[in-house]
Amino acid sequence: MSSPTADVSVRVAWSDDADAIAAVQVRAWGEQYAGVLPPEAIPTDPAPVAEAWRTSMGRPADARNRVLVALERNRVVGYAVTTPAVDPDCDPIADGELAELAVVPDERGKGHGSRLLQAAAETLEADRFTRAVTWTIATDDRRRAFLESAGWAPDSAHRELDLDGSGTTTLKQVRLHTALA
Template sequence: MSGPSARVRVREMALADCERVSRIRVRGWQTAYRGLMPQHHLDAMDPAADAERRRALFASAAPDVVNLVAEDDGGEVVGWACHGPYRDGEVRTADAELYALYVDDGRLGTGVGRALLRESVRRCETAGHPRMLLWVLRGNARARRFYERAGFVPDGAEEPFEVEGVAVPEVRYARPLGG
């Protein structure tokens, strides 16, 4: 089922999910960031190489970094989110950060992203984080609308994310948690 009423189940990611998560992540970059960063960088992204990095990251992740996947009714992984403590440089703070959220491009608008974000927020509230922060490319209007509908607002912080010598501006969003 892939329409707006599609049901998804959010669960903790397993090592075996890394390959599918990488395909979703790479395709997400290639789709969402087209025109926002150098196209040759996007074209050169390799899901197999990303999966290898993802397996290494997964195996060495700190216990407070949470990787979640969304499965459809058939058990196919259709989205991925990762959150943990907010990183201010190398220092982890009391706030939470949504590090990543990607949905299979054929499932955009079906509730997969909302389910992943809702579970990430719930877990961060349960962990006692006062707020959740995230970074989004300034030009990624679709993602910005998604986060704004979920109660996130830009907090004024911006920084360039550099891709092959090209500055790609990011905007930080924040949402209070727990009340």
Template sequence: MAEADVRVAGPDDAAEIARIQLTTWRTAYADVLPEDVLAGLDPFETESQWRHALTEGPASVLVATEGEWLVGFCAAGFAPEAETAAADGTAPADAATVALVSTLLVEPRWGRRGHGGRLLGAMAQRLSAEGATRGITWVPEADTASTGFYASVGWQPDGTVRTLDAGGRPLRELRLSGSLDLRFERS
């Protein structure tokens, strides 16, 4: 296997990040999101959004590389208070120190090579150094690959769910929560 690494993303990575996002969503979420939603994703708009996030956004973005290839990315930062609230709307005592992993994607052809774990591990270290005490993320309930990945580092559903409108079709997501002191286990 070629040398694998994780580094901070820069504006020049926006096009590859967008390509990876669209490729991964169209593959991994083909059974989760309506076909017309996936077909309607605009590569130029997605690249523009990532370029903006990389230059002006509040989140940190890391990219995984294998050899010369950019193969995945992770975006995370401190969670907005609304994201940390329990199902009844109450804020947890640690709301100010909860990090939100908003996106963690590895292009499917580069999967099962440790890139997701390296990305999440590097991001967890970065967030901990900034004062975060635990992490959360939202995962489509039907996405068993992602829930299994997060379970391998000790992140579990915390009982909070939300339903999004995915092109006129409800998309139920589970909120997973766990320590930033990650312990990777083989499943």
């Protein structure tokens, strides 16, 4: 007799998922950026975030812009975004980017992030990218360890984002990369 398994999966997001993705983003960013950014810089209302998701998924700027969702039964618990890499030192034909990966904080440790990361890599590979890059907060050791355990490594690129244009709200990031198949 086998033990029951969880009803979990990853699929391409639909426009109808915008509200659920926004709810995940608001919760995940609230934790991820707490103490890194001022509270007013972190979205707390999922409604405008959902509208932005509906717009971006309805009319992607590039056919290779993809949104994937992690599901627990029929509930969205995480998402990932893949796209061609836009960094000046990247090749937009060969290099894809994992632009975002987020899982609801109380759903972490259940394999959703690993499934999303694998699906994102497979999606990038299907789009004929040979390398993937992603940016992570320089001080986010937990995320960096998660990515490194999956075969990603720092590639020496780093940046400081000026989030409000005044130089008072900045975010230091490091870039990681991995070869695809």
